[in-house]
Amino acid sequence: MRPLRVLLLLVALLASSPIRAEILIVTSSRSGPIELTRDQAEKLYLGRSSTFSDGTPASLVDLPNGQVRDEFYLKLTGKNPAQIQAYWSRLVFTGRALPPKEARSLAEARQWLTDTPNLIGYLDRNEPTTGMRILLRLP
């Protein structure tokens, strides 16, 4: 009984661990016909571009500091939390780009991503995406 419970606990931990989870890049289903390649997503989240491929201005959402956010940047840009913080602070404090809007909670991020057109953000694969469209999957 006891080893089984330990095993179940381990499986549950691994399954819920965001480290391994796929991350989804999403937008509101009210957005226009946006398409997004991985390369474009990387450019947007590195402040190297501020529009979608058709020229529509893009706005970005960041989740509050935490594992999903760190995992997202590592997967998309290859930069760890300290590197991405240093990179973005240089862009912001030299007036090159406005940073992604940081939501105060996951719930707020979900609300924005459901309601606001042409806003993109990222969520853990296990999050419901009602009212949103999945643009890209980061395995």
Add this chain to the structure above:
Amino acid sequence: MRSIAAHRLHLGLVASLLLTNAHASDVPSPFSLSGFGTVGAVRTDKDNRMFRSSTEQVSGAGTDFDSSVDSVLGVQASLILSNALDLTVQSVVRKGVADSYSPQLTWGFLRFQAMPEIVVRAGRMRTPFFMYSDSLNLNYATPWVRPPVEVYSLNPFADLNGVDALYRAPIGATDLELHVYGGQSSLDIRNGGGKLQAVRGVKAALSISSLTLQAGYARSNLSIHWGDPMFTSLNNHLIASGNDAIARDLSGDDSKGTFLSAGFQYDSDRLLMIGEYARRTVDRYTVSAAGWYFTAGYRFNSLTPYMTVARQTQTAPVTTKQSGIAPIDSLLSLFNAMRNKSQDSMAIGARWDVTRNVAIKTQLERIHPGPGGLGIFVNDNFRDVVDPGGPVHVFSISADFVF
């Protein structure tokens, strides 16, 4: 009746404002506030060599820990006005010109996204002459305690009032950024002032995965009016002895200046390398000089030890003319030496990323001032400038943060 209507209108306005506010949590706010700063302490091993982080500071750190040299606080606010237009204002407090702590407007511009690849900005910006010139106060973004003074003291003019355009385009796997700018810059000096007018410059940066290459060139008209007692005395002597031609080399409104820089940054998972060469050339009023540095670091998780070598060399003094009158020429050579910031240095240090917004850094430098001047150091006995002596050790510790 009228007043009731006005009252209703007022209530309606308040209600609609409240509603707008309540609605604002459903969409991201167009307003953002952020900031950065450094709390730092520095000491040296010689009380007659006071270390400064910029040539504008009048006093520096001696053998007691001094927190005024590197400490800085910056606050920035941005407002999105439309899809294509936003406003940014940044103010910084730190010990600057003549040791004043008055808050400086470091950025204050309107940014217009003219085309997907082109951004145009107008207002108060930073002179982007060298690689890190537009982020000199933002120590959090670099491995060092402060940007190497051998290069960054070559331009004391930090503000640019004018316009610029940034063009950003991918060329295959490389990312190109072209930056053109123009404007004017002023600098207060004790009882005097400096001015760059008709500044026009261009900067290009190429990023290829972990490597960024950067080069810049700028020209401008330069005015400097010195106002210190030593200059005033020298100037009076020159004019009284009929040496107006020499006086016209020391101070006035008729010089040109050029600023040139080439550098690279290599920032992979582990290895970090930064190098830059920069040069200031002027016709008169101050010295022409060149500087360079090279930094190599290695990341062990959150700890990044690094080493830096750097040098500044004078390429031309303020004036090479002589009056033939011994006491005047002696003052003249002193005047030249006081503006000579030549020095070379070696440093070891480490950056520790404590949490995601805070980095603690420490650095030990061995700086050789001279030849021909005291480098970045100051001393009460200004005649020391002709006899800089041996190396000075500078120890710094700081905490950088962003919020």
